[in-house]
Amino acid sequence: MTYSAGYGDPESGGPATAWRDGWPVYDRSGTVCVIGAGPSGLTAMKNLKEQGFGVDCYERDTSVGGAWNWRHDRSPVYASTHLISSKPFSQFPDFPMPDSWPDYPKHSQVLEYLEHYADHFDLKPHIWFGTEVVKVEPAEGERWDVTTRSTGGYGGERIHRYAAVVIANGHNWSPKRPEYEGLEDFKGEVIHAAQFKDAAQLRNKKVLVIGAGNTGCDIAVEAAQQAARCWHSTRRGYWYTPKYTLGRPADQVNDLMLWLKLPLRARQFLAHRTLKSTVGDLTRFGLPKPDHKIYETHTIVNSQLVYYLGHGAVSPVGDVARFHRNSVELKGGEVIEPDLVVLATGYHPSFDFIDGNLLGVDASGRPRLAMHAFPKRQPTLAVAGLLQPDSGLFPLVHWQMVAFARMLRVREAAPAKAVAVQRRLEAELDRRWTTAKVKDSTRHWFEISHTTYLKAIQRLLDELSLEGAK
Amino acid sequence: MKVMRAREWAFPIAPVRREVRRATPELDEGKPPVLFVPGFGHGAWVFAEHWLEHTADRGFPAYAVSLRGHGDSAKAPKATLRAYAHDVAQVAASLPRRAVIVGHGAGALVTAHALARYPARAAVLLSPVFGGAGTALRNPMLSLPALFGGGLRLPAGQLFSRELPANAARGYAARLGRASTRAQWQLLRGRTPQPPVGDPPVLVVGSPDDRIVSDTALRRVARGYGGAPLLFPGMGHDLMLDTRWREPIDAILDWLEKSA
Helix, strand or coil, X not given: CCCCCCCCCHHHCCCCCEEECCEEEEECCCCEEEECCCHHHHHHHHHHHHCCCCEEEEECCCCCCHHHCCCCCCCCXXXXXXCCCCHHHHCECCECCCCCCCCCCEHHHHHHHHHHHHHHCCCHHHEEECEEEEEEEEECCCEEEEEEEECCCCCCCEEEEEXXXXXXXXXXXXXCCCCCECCXXXXXXXXXXXXXXXXXXXXXXXXXXXXXXXXXXXXXHHHHHHCCEEEEECCCECCEECCEECCEEHHHHHHHHHHCCCCHHHHHHHXXXXXXXXXXXXXXXXXXXXXXXXXXCCCEECCHHHHHHHCCCCEEECCEEEECCCCEEECCCCEECCCEEEECCCEECCCCCECHHHHCCCCCCCCCEECCCEECCCCCEEECCCCEECCCCHHHHHHHHHHHHHHHHHHXXXXXXXXXXXXXXXXXXXXXXXXXXXXXXXXXXXXXXXXHHHHHHHHHHHHCCCCCCC | CXXXXXXXXXXCCCXXXXXXXXXXXXXXXXXXXXXXXXXXXXXXXXXXXXXXXXXXXXXXXXXXXXXXXXXXXXXXXXXXXXXXXXXXXHHHHHCCCCCEEEEECHHHHHHHHHHCCCCCCEEEEXXXXXXXXXXXXXXXXHXXXXXXXXXXXXXXXXXXXXXXXXXXXXXXXXXXXCCCHHHHHHHHHCCCCCCCCCCCCEEEEECCCCCCCCHHHHHHHHXXXXXXXXXXXXXXXXXXXXXXXXXXXXXXXXXXXXXX
């Protein structure tokens, strides 16, 4: 394996060869910078290394795993977090999870898996732990100046120049908090799901969980077991898929239908029938009827919520209208008195170290990226793992990064081809990668269907094949 | 590269208990682990006989897996080639570092399939039996029973050179088992494996006097990976059990030291 630049210490990159605002810039030549050592960053490093690139990775925390590492202050995992996609959809396609693990591994196993991945592919020597990225700025020749410093701001800043940058800073750490009238005056405790770590926090309290996402449902289930009372507030109806249908993990049944090449309508019909005969009609518990067909937004995978609804341990309620000093008023006029409100209202992606224009970020904070990964006119910049799939994320981000590494190789070997592919990608800048029409909500803009997305990746990889061009 | 694998996702391979034999060097020199994959009918013991210890003595952590239904692994009468490749990828991914995979006989074909699912550091294909009509025609008396659901016949005279004492050869031959009928069928059908991921260097090793793999077949496999085979004339099909077992393994480890 050949590295285009020295492997190891970015600080021994030789004397500064350029200057930026009076600061020295150390040239790392062909090396690629990866921001973050979570799952996306790790697979970016592994695939770039595999295609012969040198990599430097900056990680603000002191270990790998990103969101999956419960020791990290920004990690959203709680004690009972587990995967909602089964193993075949949750593992990197070239690094299987052990056979001895269950169909749906627990968060500690996912962390173990990521740590093993980092060791197995010898990634740790490339990672600068306890180092955060302050700024990413374009430099001449489509290269990038990356300013770093110790996490927390101790010590000086350093600038290194890289051939390319992969942004893998995750999108589940910056909490999205909805605004409610009277929330400041509410005397009870209000936490975001990010601050929820352990079921003990709910014990013997009257809990209101706001949000019908997978996290909201998990917390409602926890509250059903621990809390004195649990209300679960959802704005509209959703499909609750059990983790097992027809005797196997539900996502495997779905892909069986895909393998049989059943059209979307047939799959929707079969899924509706299966859910009707197993889960049944949820309106009987007082839940709103789903206003969309299944597969139009990513489904909620939770076998337990329906069980606790049936036991009366979770009371479904509608949207929150306003908060009072000691109570919460719902849209229907009903008033409830929780001691603890958990906002399971999701997260914002946040890229505070780079000029939003480079990623085409609009007023609502949403970047404009081809295939949710490649910004316009920036062939040496990629965002890894900014996807909300109907399946596991790891395989998708793996292929994203295989494609990006290959794209960088093609830029060297066949520049004309790389430009043509880049143009083609930009022509599809606003395309959505879903099979069904998706509800337009900020939660859903980077939602994708894994099959549609992977087919697009397959096409991209075929276009980037260097066979014949060599 | 195949991205869409709906069939594999919908039908994951069932887990089984697997026998893994190992020999680790006294001092960890940071050399890559080597995983040996035996061929059809063979178990991990064929490598435990000489090669595992020798590889460890040269500083490489050495492992050998018995494919399901072989050696001391759990029985698997309905195993497919994909299940065998799954066994290899599972063991390879469990090792502390990125592994080198060495597959023998039909185990070389299993290895080639595993290379499409695990980015090995390097791979070695020993006396590779890649199947297809050619293999069957060269060994009609061996393959014929397999067509009717029997085992591939592997008599001692076909596997070892004359240098190996007759009683040793008989002893080894008596320990052989058989692969599943389905996997034998798939071998005879000889579907080409998907290309390897991670672009590993691949070395093909064999003997021109192998009575199961012809010289032409050996060269064809080697050409598929862009090289020529490394030959050990006078040796039989089971290089690791033959009297001169030391020569091929030393050549393989020398190659690994240079290329991986």
